Amino acid sequence: MRRADRLFQIVQYLRGGRLVTARALAERLEVSDRTIYRDIADLQSTGVPIDGEAGVGYVLRSGYDLPPLMFTRDEIVALVAGIRMVKSWGGIGMARAAAEALVKIELVLPEAERRRVADANVFAPPMELTDDVRALIDLVEAAIEARDILRFAYAERQGAKTQRRVHPLGLWFWGKVWTLVAWCETREDFRMFRLDRTVGLAITGEQFKPAAERSLGACLRQYEARYGPQG
Known part of the structure; x- marks a missing residue:
């Protein structure tokens, strides 16, 4: 959990006028008591009206509410x-x-x-993405997060299909197509695959271990070395 989210949750838990101990907050948020003490002190320093002390408990004074989001x-x-x-x-x-x-x-x-x-008069007309490709975007995004190895057949531009096992690293959108950026076990190198050219893309049930030389950062450095800085 991000620290900003944790601070928000602390304020929510302290609502209602009940005394809540640091230990109870720590158990709910799965952090140490010391982290809670530090978070409470930081909230108090920014003007959040929290009363109490370590070893006793904390309570949020009635009438306090989080300020509304303000955007330009x-x-x-x-x-x-x-x-x-x-x-x-x-x-x-x-x-x-x-x-x-x-x-x-x-x-x-x-x-x-x-x-x-x-x-807001800014619109994005729908692209010609099929529901199948949209579903693949979600599947690949989840696989990247979980470090799941993917397998699929890939249709080359000339029409030939090759079987691939890859470590998914990122998704790139090029304005018309989505591509999967991955470390390809078959080619032992980084590759980019158009999602609309994959066939039978599926999770293998195996996970890959992160490695600096096979990371998205390493892929970007290789890409820039070959084609120059982008953007």
């Missing part, structure tokens, strides 16, 4: 544009999560900023 107009337009792009060009799960994220953002925005979300 440009930030709101950027958020809406990014979410609309994911909804149009991302995986099925990504699109659903993007829509839910926008709803959550709108709920905590003040009324004036909420209207800006509806008035």
Whole structure:
């Protein structure tokens, strides 16, 4: 859990006027008592009205609420544009999560900023992505997170198909197609695979161990060495 998320959760747990011990907070958040003491001190230093002390417990004074999210107009337009792009060009799960994220953002925005979300005139027309490719985007993204080895047949530009086992490292979107960036066991080198050219892509049930020489960073360095810095 990110520290910012942990601090937010501490404030939520202290609501209701009940005394909560540092040990109880530590158990809920799966951190040490010392981490909770440090977090409480940091929250108090920023003006959050938490009363109590170590060894006794803590309570949040009544009437305190987290301030609403505040974004500038440009930030709101950027958020809406990014979410609309994911909804149009991302995986099925990504699109659903993007829509839910926008709803959550709108709920905590003040009324004036909420209207800006509806008035953001930046759109992302749907790409010609089939549902099968959208599902692959989600599957590959999950495999990257879990370090699952993937296998599939890959259709080369000339039409020939080769069997591949790869360590998925990243997903790149090129405006029209998504590519999987991976370490290919078959070629013993980094490769990029268009998702729409994969056949029978599936998780093998095996996991790969991270290695610096086979990481996404190493792939990017190799790419820049061959083709020069990008961007």
